[in-house]
Amino acid sequence: MTSQVEHTDVGAYALGILEEPDRTAFAAHLATCPSCTAELQELSGVAGALAGLAPLDDDRDDAGTVDRGPAEVVSLLRRRKAADRRSRRGTFVIGAAAAVTLVAGGIAAGTAISDKSGSGSVPVGHSAAHGPAEEAYRAGTPFTGTGAPGVTGGLVLETKGWGTHAALELRGVKGPLECELVAVSPAGERRVVTGWAVPERGYGVPGSPEPLYVHGGVAWEPAGIDRFEVRTSGGDTLLTVMV
Structure with a gap:
């Protein structure tokens, strides 16, 4: 290397x-x-x-x-x-x-998961044909987000013993940008799930059609989450996903 x-x-x-x-x-x-x-x-x-x-x-x-x-x-x-x-x-x-x-024998290969509405879940034993974030997203039924002009995306949630695993698909963004996926509680408390950089060419746009897939975790259970937001380092909200 x-x-x-x-x-x-x-x-x-x-x-x-x-x-x-x-x-x-x-x-x-x-x-x-x-x-x-x-x-x-x-x-x-x-x-x-x-x-x-x-x-x-x-x-x-x-x-x-x-x-x-x-x-x-x-x-x-x-x-x-x-x-x-x-x-x-x-x-x-x-x-x-x-x-x-x-x-x-003590590490689970798959997890039976659920959420508050019966959607946004990942079945047990999904394969690893793609990267971990894309695989988790493709295996589940996503919550569809509401985006800024031109931005679309969705989120699949997985209940874990330690909290909630979230897999995000995001389209229609161009860089350079620094972004975060943030979980928001019903009381308005915020926790960062994961962060990433968007290169100038962007994701899910003409000339760069592939979407962005990222994943991360938050200590809250799904029942304690009101929504997720994709936010830029400048404070703009690109996508809101109600769960």
């Missing part, structure tokens, strides 16, 4: 196993890549989830069991990654992390 930053290295970055030049380059890449930033949020707890798992192959002790802490597992993955440098970077790391979390 020293010659170019690869999006697939987000898994290696989350586990802390990139070498220093690669780690520095990827940290700079995160500042300009909403997709990798969002995926990093999802993977940030992986190292902690690896505690106490069985080894990946021949590392069992005489009793046939191993109790590994996160640091030991990360060390094992680092050695494996070094031996597999010719393969596509990051793919091995993400695959290994997925395999051991399935062995653990």
